[in-house]
Amino acid sequence: xxxxxxxxxxxxxxxxxxxxxxxxxxxxxxxxxxxxxxxxxxxxxxxxxxxxxxxxxxxxxxxxxxxxxxxxxxxxxxxxxxxxxxxxxxxxxxxxxxxxxxxxxxxxxxxxxxxxxxxxxxxxxxxxxxxxxxxxxxxxxxxxxxxxxxxxxxxxxxxxxxxxxxxxxxxxxxxxxxxxxxxxxxxxxxxxxxxxxxxxxxxxxxxxxxxxxxxxxxxxxxxxxxxxxxxxxxxxxxxxxxxxxxxxxxxxxxxxxxxxxxxxxxxxxxxxxxxxxxxxxxxxxxxxxxxxxxxxxxxxxxxxxxxxxxxxxxxxxxxxxxxxxxxxxxxxxxxxxxxxxxxxxxxxxxxxxxxxxxxxxxxx
Amino acid sequence: xxxxxxxxxxxxxxxxxxxxxxxxxxxxxxxxxxxxxxxxxxxxxxxxxxxxxxxxxxxxxxxxxxxxxxxxxxxxxxxxxxxxxxxxxxxxxxxxxxxxxxxxxxxxxxxxxxxxxxxxxxxxxxxxxxxxxxxxxxxxxxxxxxxxxxxxxxxxxxxxxxxxxxxxxxxxxxxxxxxxxxxxxxxxxxxxxxxxxxxxxxxxxxxxxxxxxxxxxxxxxxxxxxxxxxxxxxxxxxxxxxxxxxxxxxxxxxxxxxxxxxxxxxxxxxxxxxxxxxxxxxxxxxxxxxxxxxxxxxxxxxxxxxxxx
Numbered sequence: 042x043x044x045x046x047x048x049x050x051x052x053x054x055x056x057x058x059x060x061x062x063x064x065x066x067x068x069x070x071x072x073x074x075x076x077x078x079x080x081x082x083x084x085x086x087x088x089x090x091x092x093x094x095x096x097x098x099x100x101x102x103x104x105x106x107x108x109x110x111x112x113x114x115x116x117x118x119x120x121x122x123x124x125x126x127x128x129x130x131x132x133x134x135x136x137x138x139x140x141x142x143x144x145x146x147x148x149x150x151x152x153x154x155x156x157x158x159x160x161x162x163x164x165x166x167x168x169x170x171x172x173x174x175x176x177x178x179x180x181x182x183x184x185x186x187x188x189x190x191x192x193x194x195x196x197x198x199x200x201x202x203x204x205x206x207x208x209x210x211x212x213x214x215x216x217x218x219x220x221x222x223x224x225x226x227x228x229x230x231x232x233x234x235x236x237x238x239x240x241x242x243x244x245x246x247x248x249x250x251x252x253x254x255x256x257x258x259x260x261x262x263x264x265x266x267x268x269x270x271x272x273x274x275x276x277x278x279x280x281x282x283x284x285x286x287x288x289x290x291x292x293x294x295x296x297x298x299x300x301x302x303x304x305x306x307x308x309x310x311x312x313x314x315x316x317x318x319x320x321x322x323x324x325x326x327x328x329x330x331x332x333x334x335x336x337x338x339x340x341x342x343x344x345x346x347x348x349x350x351x352x353x354x355x356x357x358x359x360x361x362x363x364x365x366x367x368x369x370x371x372x373x374x375x376x377x378x379x380x381x382x383x384x385x386x387x388x389x390x391x392x393x394x395x396x397x398x399x400x401x402x403x404x405x
Numbered sequence: 406x407x408x409x410x411x412x413x414x415x416x417x418x419x420x421x422x423x424x425x426x427x428x429x430x431x432x433x434x435x436x437x438x439x440x441x442x443x444x445x446x447x448x449x450x451x452x453x454x455x456x457x458x459x460x461x462x463x464x465x466x467x468x469x470x471x472x473x474x475x476x477x478x479x480x481x482x483x484x485x486x487x488x489x490x491x492x493x494x495x496x497x498x499x500x501x502x503x504x505x506x507x508x509x510x511x512x513x514x515x516x517x518x519x520x521x522x523x524x525x526x527x528x529x530x531x532x533x534x535x536x537x538x539x540x541x542x543x544x545x546x547x548x549x550x551x552x553x554x555x556x557x558x559x560x561x562x563x564x565x566x567x568x569x570x571x572x573x574x575x576x577x578x579x580x581x582x583x584x585x586x587x588x589x590x591x592x593x594x595x596x597x598x599x600x601x602x603x604x605x606x607x608x609x610x611x612x613x614x615x616x617x618x619x620x621x622x623x624x625x626x627x628x629x630x631x632x633x634x635x636x637x638x639x640x641x642x643x644x645x646x647x648x649x650x651x652x653x654x655x656x657x658x659x660x661x662x663x664x665x666x667x668x669x670x671x672x673x674x675x676x677x678x679x680x681x682x683x684x685x686x687x688x689x690x691x692x693x694x695x696x697x698x699x700x701x702x703x704x705x706x707x708x709x710x711x712x713x714x
Contacts, residue, residue, distance in 0.1 A: 115454035116431035176540045176598055179559040181612050182605070201432035204470040212475065212494040216594040220568055223540040223598075226550060226557040227612075233551060253471060253496060253592070272609045276616035283620035287627030294634035298641075305642050309649030316653030320660030327664035331671030337682065338675050349681065356685040357706050364696040369710070372701045 099131035107142035111196045121196055139196045144260060147211060149173065149218070150186035151265065174270070175219045181227035182273075186265040187239075189214055189246070191257050198256030206255060213253070217245045227269070231277070235264050425459035435502050437465045448502045467502045468512070471591060474519050480601055481531040488604050489536065492597040493527050493575075495519070497583070497590045505587030518586065523593065526579045530571055539598055542567045553619060568595060 103126055104110045110122040113135050122136075129136060150173025173184045191210075193199045203209060221241045225234050243262040250257045269277045341348045361367060430436050436449040440462050449455055450469065457464065476493040483489060497519065499505045509515045531539060541564050550560055566574070576593040583590055600608055672679040692698075702710045 113432065115452075116429040116434065117452035117454075118432050171597070171599075174599055176600075178541050178545070179557040180536060180540065180608070181557075182600070182608060197432075202470055204433070204468060205473045208475070209471075209473045209494075209496070212473070212596050213594065216494065216596045219595070219597060220542050223568060224542050224545065226552060226560045228553045228557060229551060269612070270609060273612045273616070276613040276620070279620045280616050280623065283623035283627075287623045287630070290627035290631040291634065294631035294638075298634055298638040301638055302641050302645070305645045309645045312649040312653045313656070316656040320656045320663075323657075323660040323664045324667070327667040331667050334671050334679065334682070335674070338678055341678055342675070352682070352685060353705065356688060360688050360692045361698065363694065364692050364698050365694040366697045368697070368699045369707065370699060370701055371711070372703050 096131050100128055102127055102129060102136050104138060105140075107140050108138045109141050109196055111137040111139060111200055113137065118197060118201065137196070137200055139193050139199065141193045141196060144190050144192055147189045147191070147207075147214065148186075149188065149211070149214065150184070172215060175222050177222055177227040177230055178224050179226045182270050183222065183227050183230045184266075184268045184270055185218065185222060185230065186267070187218065187242075188263050188265060190260040190263070191250075192260060193256060194258035195256035198254045200256075202254040202256065206257075209253065210250075210255065210257070213249050214242075214246060217249060218242055221245065231267055231269060235267065239264055422459045426456045428455055428457060428464045429453070430455055433468060433470045435467050435469045435499070437467065437502050437506050439463050439465055444503055444506065465506060467499050467505065469498070471496050471498050472512070474516065474523065476524055476527065476596075477520070478597070479524060479528055479531075481528050483531055483536040483539065484533060485535040487536045488601040489531070489539075490597065490599045490601060491527060491531055491539075491595060492599075493523065493572075493593060494596050495523055495576075495579075495590060495593040497588050499587055500589040501587035503587065504585065508586045509588075515586070515588065519583070519588075522579050522582050523575070526575045526582075527593075527595075529578075530575045534566065534571055536598075537562055538564050538566050539568055539571055539595065542569050571595075 102110065104122055104124045106124045108124060110127060112119040112122060112129055114130065114133055119134065127136075150169055152169065170184070173186050175183060175185055177183050189210075199206065218238075221238050222230055225238065230238065239262045243259055246262065247259045250259060268274065428436065430449055430452050432452045434452070436455070438445045438449065438457050440458070445462065448467075474495040474497055476491075476495070478490045478492040480488060481491055499515075505515070509518060537559065541560075544563055545560060547561050552558055552560065572594050576590055579593065580590045599605070700707055702708070
């Protein structure tokens with residue numbers, strides 16, 4: 042009963058204008074149908090047109106620029122067609138379109154979330170980790186994430202030689218990556234070995250893809266994040282830190298070295314130069330003095346007595362006025378000397394009385 | 406009117422017969438024709454349209470492609486008693502569809518037989534070898550391997566077989582058992598090996614300890630190197646200073662000697678005169694205002710003081 046009421050309501054809505062609405066709709070349809078029945082030719086033509094359209098749609102097909110079409114007749118491979126508008130036998134031939142020019146990508150250990158949200162939900166996060174965790178050759182553990190870029194290079198093989206290409210491809214890639222990583226130390230995997238791993242995986246994978254006749258070409262293997270497992274990470278950071286500490290300590294020591302040694306070299310140079318100066322001074326003086334002596338001596342030899350006396354007297358003239366006191370005594374009165382107040386005879390010298398005695402002696 | 410009906414019935418029957426007689430074989434397929442369940446003739450492997458006796462003969466399709474087999478992860482102890490998860494995959498194909506059909510009926514049967522055989526052989530192989538044989542594939546040249554830590558020396562351990570050879574061994578043993586099933590095993594590989602949870606914890610602890618040790622090593626290396634540089638600095642300093650001193654003293658000494666030679670050469674010509682001159686110079690230097698001179702009148706200087714003659 043309810044169903045009827047609903048139908049009524051819908052008709053009311055489509056034909057606004059009160060109770061006459063539903064009747065008018067029925068009348069319209071009936072009229073159209075009657076008129077169509079009257080002309081059988083129209084029906085035949087319409088049917089013919091539809092049929093033609095259907096056949097044409099089954100005859101022509103378009104191959105996009107990045108694709109090729111693989112034509113199969115009764116299941117048997119016929120040919121591969123290039124991009125453009127192509128013809129096939131309708132209903133008998135079937136076409137597989139394959140994007141052979143497109144670079145395809147598989148991600149391991151992670152999924153690009155923005156690019157393909159739908160696919161991400163298919164995998165639990167723990168599965169990513171399982172893909173990435175692997176043993177290294179020293180029986181340690183590393184977490185390796187990578188991508189493989191590839192192309193379909195042989196459509197025939199791709200379609201007809203291997204079932205479940207994606208699953209097989211992922212499995213073999215994982216196996217190859219683990220085989221390569223399994224031959225290296227954890228340090229190599231995490232630091233210096235990346236390039237070598239990439240190229241070795243690429244080579245092995247290419248070989249295996251050929252062996253499996255998958256019709257794929259490996260374009261590139263790229264390592265993404267390569268990390269130690271999370272619980273171990275802090276200790277790896279500590280090693281990095283220690284490395285930097287080591288470098289810093291060495292650099293500081295070098296700086297100290299550089300601060301001291303060049304300066305010491307300069308100072309050494311200075312000391313040597315000073316010594317050279319001393320040497321020059323000493324030799325020049327010696328030469329000067331000896332030259333002077335030579336000249337004097339030559340003059341002296343020409344008139345020894347006079348010169349000798351002159352020199353003596355001139356010296357005495359210069360010496361005597363500079364002395365503090367002078368006492369002239371007769372040799373006969375030498376006995377009184379101890380009685381003289383020598384201190385007072387001098388200008389004020391009190392302590393140097395003793396020094397006069399050698400001076401006097403020297404004069405003899 | 407009745408003639409019409411008969412014609413239509415005959416037509417429909419003919420179409421049905423044709424539909425039942427014709428069958429397609431795809432590029433990836435092979436077919437065995439059975440008559441009331443009995444296989445008839447050779448397997449049909451050529452792709453295209455084929456015909457059989459309608460209704461009483463039946464086409465059974467089998468895949469011709471390489472098929473995949475995914476092992477379920479096994480927890481297995483290795484020979485050196487380490488518990489690991491081993492995950493393998495294999496590639497196989499139906500080479501003898503008749504035998505395959507007789508022995509296994511369909512792929513579901515095949516998968517479960519393969520599970521039995523391959524999982525079993527994998528388990529046996531793992532138990533026969535040390536873990537290192539399963540992880541490594543080749544022996545590395547020790548010169549090529551940068552070894553940073555003590556525990557990484559495990560990489561230098563010689564392996565007898567290696568991952569690839571162990572896989573091949575599993576494959577060979579399994580192949581022997583799958584041969585009469587119409588199945589050819591093409592390849593079997595170890596996809597993943599992981600430690601079981603408890604072992605993994607131990608391994609992580611070991612890795613952490615090892616890293617700490619490396620960190621300590623770096624630090625002490627730094628200290629050692631710094632000390633060495635400091636020592637070098639000190640030595641260099643002493644060397645530079647002492648060499649400079651030596652050189653300076655040598656220069657001075659040589660200059661003194663040369664000066665002495667020069668003096669000697671000059672003064673040696675007349676030592677007596679030199680003594681005289683030098684004494685006079687000394688008197689000039691010695692006498693100062695503190696000097697008290699007592700001069701006698703018969704001295705050389707004053708000898709004319711009292712007596713002009």
